[in-house]
Amino acid sequence: MSSSTPDRDSQGRKKQVSSRRSDNRTRKLKEEIDQLKTGLLREKRRAERFRKRLQSLRNTKHKATSKKNTANGFRKAAANRRSVVEFLTRDENSRLLPGKKDTVSQNKVRVQRCVLTKSLKELYKDYKPKASDRNTCACIDHENVKLLLERIHQSGLIGSKSISDALIQIVCDVKNKKCMFRQCATCCYSEIEAALPQNPGLVTWQQWERERVCSEGKTFSHFVKRALTGTWEDLLKSFNEKLDALAKHQYIWIHQVEQCRALKNSLQDHEVVVHMDFSENYACKLNVEVQSFHFGGSRKQATIHTCMVYKSGMSQAYATISDSLRHDERAVWAHLKPVLDDILSDTAITTLHFMSDGPLTQYRNRKNFYLMCTLPFLRGIKEITWNFSEKAHGKGAPDGVGGSIKRSADAFVHQGGDIQGPQELFSFLEKSSSTVKFKWIAEDDIVRVDEAVPNALPVVKGTLGIHQITTDTPGKMCHREVSCFCLRLGLQCECGSPSLFDFHSGNAASSTSSTTSTTTEDLVGKMVIVSYDKKPFVGQVQNVVGEEIEVSCMQQIGKKNNFVWPQVSDVIHYFNSDVKAIIAEPEPSTSRSSKLSDEDWDTFVST
Structure with a gap:
């Protein structure tokens, strides 16, 4: 019994030691676990800090990229917008409305309105980066072809109602002058062919036509829009004829x-x-x-001549006001004098380029040609060009300036002001805050220019077909059908077969080609001076048939500048060579008689 007790004690001690060791290991493990938990929590917190920092960096980079992309997007959108606006406001794609009420406000800035001359589909095709206003200045040639084309397209005979697409089908290249002038041997006889309807019958279409009205012995021309009726063959024939004639007109306009x-x-x-x-x-x-x-005749009128002057890197608008109602070529140079005085204050200017439309009574006539070949040289100018736009396509920036001036004057009157005469209009405009420079033109200024024009000047043949005049020698000029600026350091080039003319000799000088022929189709309805039996007569062109011109002549009373329309029409056919000059409409002198302008009377006497 005594021997078993120590064994039990030793076993108990062993168990206690083992238990203490186990507790120590457990405690150490718990401590290690706690340390690991603490380290893990610390690393989690550290990882969270890094995650947040990384996210912050990513957000900052994204914001910078997004902001950069947004800025780039705005810049691209603004550039595209400017490109589209510049394209749409080109003279061949739109025209400025000249009316004083034709405005639109953008960001509280009032600007002159523009009207597109083509459909958006046509403009979209012409736009290189990626492929309902009332029009009172439409071109009669384009409008008549457009009316015919729309009628044919409406019937389904032609897939497109675009004039540009129609011209592409009849010419080799719309940029080639020979093709568009119908002188190309390959395409000069090309025309649009269309299959006629299975049940052909009568068809109706509309056209603008000239109507002659006789009243009190006088013949007047009016334009009316008429409904014409005929067969489908007649419609297609008329369309091809007018489209063929339009090709030259279209080329000159765009060129x-x-x-x-x-x-x-x-x-x-x-x-x-x-x-x-x-x-x-x-x-x-x-x-x-x-x-x-x-309602009476007490209201006065003011003449407004507007100019847009372009220099390298800048532009300036001018407007000259006058109480003289003359719009002839001598009045033009009187209105140009103060503008040129301001321009030529810069002595470095040696070349002048004039641009205008082509009315015969204002800019495109021999007296204006003569003044252009003389007056600028007195101011030290060495080279001058005058460029005329194609008929019915002369609207531009000067028309917008005129509309802005009238709008400002009307606003002043609506606010209680009075503009009773041209001088009051000029005084108001001169004191206004407009950026336009205003000049006053007196009647004496125009009279002084009258003295610079000789009584008799030689006739410049082919005046109606001239679209550019150049001169670098006083009294001599070079003219051509279309403008060319290929030689910027010298005006004379051989492009377009130019013709030379000398005012001193009165004859066409030696030239690279024959003088441009007059477009006789444009004479219909115009007043002319014709020669019959070596005597001059004043009349109105009624019709053009081949090389003959049908003219209804007026009767001269005695030998004075006094003409009346006879009770019985005096209509005779003349040859083209018998037409000596194109003149302005005679001004009424009495209730029945009329008189020619001083310039036309001088031409009549010298014929």
């Missing part, structure tokens, strides 16, 4: 616009472009008018 735009964009320091036009006369008005003034 003149492109050449003038290229000139403005590449001006050198010694060059200036002067784009001009007469604005419609402003009818002076008062805030409160008595009835007899409003």
